[in-house]
Amino acid sequence: GAGVSQSPSNKVTEKGKDVELRCDPISGHTALYWYRQRLGQGLEFLIYFQGNSAPDKSGLPSDRFSAERTGESVSTLTIQRTQQEDSAVYLCASSLLAGPTDTQYFGPGTRLTVL
């Protein structure tokens, strides 16, 4: 079946511009995660959605970052007034449930470059 998809695959923007990244999770998956992967570093958690529960935003690095999810479908991550340190690969993952052993399936990521 279809996996997690993300768009765009690459985004180049100028410092100060806003960007919106999209994630389509696997159909039926209730949990959705956003992670950021900066060059030479591991993935860092950004935000988590589970069904209709309030999202866990504890990993968002600043108030310039926000994310939304409509029900159990598409999610968008928005970065306002982008800075060069926002350059990274943004990865989305979904899992059927949100238990500690549930496998998270990752999308191919969006590579964001802020000039």
Place this chain on the structure above:
Amino acid sequence: AQSVTQLGSHVSVSEGALVLLRCNYSSSVPPYLFWYVQYPNQGLQLLLKYTSAATLVKGINGFEAEFKKSETSFHLTKPSAHMSDAAEYFCAVSESGATNKLIFGTGTLLAVQP
């Protein structure tokens, strides 16, 4: 707080040689551990996971990992490396709690020499 340490950011082996990628964890509760692989320009793919059912976990592509509580380790091994194994490998621990987010190590880039 839980954490994961991967020793060796770069590992190079010859084709046919043993692959050993190291992962140590820190956790105050029984951990759930994962190994993911990332091929160039692709997302992460699950290799295997430890869920406390068995300490020796077998995964895809001939990889396996052994959970050793006394050593707080979860090293990844493969008896014989193949050229197609060249990729970046990430160890992760599932944070116990409401979100069960994954906490990742910094990754190990595996090169396989012919």
